[in-house]
Structures are given as structure tokens and as C-alpha cells.
């Protein structure tokens with residue numbers, strides 16, 4: 524199950540930078556995330572929530588064998 528863009532995550536401003544936003548959970552900048560689930564850190568609660576819901580990161584044609592989300596604390 525995939526979505527073309529993942530943009531419904533909680534966002535907040537960089538302090539003093541009105542035009543820059545970041546994910547509240549993992550603090551990655553939205554321009555880095557770029558609407559991709561894999562743009563979030565593996566520990567991001569938003570990413571983990573969607574992955575548990577059955578969504579996959581879009582953009583990687585093959586899921587890396589070493590990327591086992593269950594191993595993260």
C-alpha cells in the first residue's frame with residue numbers, strides 16, 4: 524500500500540525562519556522529506572505509524588534488506 528505523497532504529518536516552524544518547516548516528530552526539514560515517507564528518519568513516529576499501517580516508502584524500488592523497522596528502539 525502506497526501513497527504518492529506523505530504530507531499529512533505534524534509540522535512546525537524553524538525558530539525565526541517563517542518559510543521553513545520541519546516534521547515535529549523527527550525534525551527533518553520538509554524540503555528534505557519532500558513528500559516521501561523515507562524522507563523521515565527511521566525513528567520518526569509519523570513514519571513508524573504509517574509503516575505499521577501498511578504503507579511503504581515510495582521512491583525505493585526495492586526495500587533494503589538491512590532496513591528492518593522492528594529493530595529500532
Ligand SMILES: [Zn+2]
Nearest residue numbers: 546549563567
Ligand atoms: Zn518525521
